[in-house]
Amino acid sequence: MARQRLLRLRVCPNSLQGSAWTNGIANNLRGAVTIPRRAHAIDLDGGTDAVWKRFSDNARRGIRKAEKQSLDVECDTTGRSLGVFNDLWLLSTQRWARQQQRPVWLVRSQGHRVNPPTRWQQIAERTAGGTSIWIARHCGEPVAAILVLRGPNDHYTRGAMNKELAGPTRANFLLHWLAIQDACRRGARWYQMGQSGWGDDQVSRFKENFGAQAYEFPELWLETFPITRLVQVARGIVKRLYRFTR
Numbered sequence: 001m002a003r004q005r006l007l008r009l010r011v012c013p014n015s016l017q018g019s020a021w022t023n024g025i026a027n028n029l030r031g032a033v034t035i036p037r038r039a040h041a042i043d044l045d046g047g048t049d050a051v052w053k054r055f056s057d058n059a060r061r062g063i064r065k066a067e068k069q070s071l072d073v074e075c076d077t078t079g080r081s082l083g084v085f086n087d088l089w090l091l092s093t094q095r096w097a098r099q100q101q102r103p104v105w106l107v108r109s110q111g112h113r114v115n116p117p118t119r120w121q122q123i124a125e126r127t128a129g130g131t132s133i134w135i136a137r138h139c140g141e142p143v144a145a146i147l148v149l150r151g152p153n154d155h156y157t158r159g160a161m162n163k164e165l166a167g168p169t170r171a172n173f174l175l176h177w178l179a180i181q182d183a184c185r186r187g188a189r190w191y192q193m194g195q196s197g198w199g200d201d202q203v204s205r206f207k208e209n210f211g212a213q214a215y216e217f218p219e220l221w222l223e224t225f226p227i228t229r230l231v232q233v234a235r236g237i238v239k240r241l242y243r244f245t246r
Contacts, residue, residue, distance in 0.1 A: 001222055002029050011220040014153075015039035016190065018217030025218060033221040038198055040212035041153075042191040048184045054211035062173030062209075069138065069169040073178060076133040079124025085133055085145045086117055088160035095163060120147065134179055136171040144171035146179060153190040154183040176210060 001009065013021045025032055044051055074081065090108070097104040124131045135145045144161035148154055156179065161172060183191050193212050196204045204214065
């Protein structure tokens with residue numbers, strides 16, 4: 001990678017291999033831009049029974065409550081449900097924007113930049129069964145959905161919900177439990193739950209309900225010009241201006 005002369009290259013390593021990447025960067029890529037990241041992963045060793053025992057009481061209560069809510073759950077591995085997922089995701093961005101005190105358009109644009117919708121359609125089309133979209137419906141209305149990449153390590157990549165409808169049903173707990181069981185049946189070794197914040201944030205607490213452990217790793221940028229630094233400065237200015245004008 002160091003020998004390539006690309007304008008910009010982003011590498012987001014497997015969080016379970018964070019220490020190896022940190023050492024490799026220190027020894028070989030000292031001029032690279034690194035951003036500390038943190039992600040959670042569930043060890044599936046022992047199968048579903050062992051994983052269930054490592055859940056918190058809160059997670060088990062949430063799953064049992066969801067099972068009593070007459071939820072209809074669909075697992076789509078063809079990509080045909082991406083439209084339903086995207087509708088819920090657009091609804092979720094409004095809530096995230098309010099929580100972060102940021103414009104909705106900014107939250108959506110960053111989400112599309114990192115995970116463009118066309119990417120998931122292409123993955124679903126080109127890797128038969130490689131993507132599972134879990135959707136929970138209550139009284140026929142989609143209330144929550146998660147998107148999981150399947151493989152030796154399953155990777156929960158995105159989630160979305162109508163919080164007003166999904167919250168009381170605990171649908172998110174049930175969707176993850178079903179996806180974890182699916183991963184165990186297929187012999188996956190880990191169920192990765194994606195990046196989290198630092199400290200005792202709400203996202204981390206939710207993941208740790210399932211027995212997920214936090215792993216630190218470096219996100220790596222190789223650049224001909226200092227684009228990442230400029231982007232970080234620009235984002236900071238946008239955030240300050242938005243808060244000033246509110």
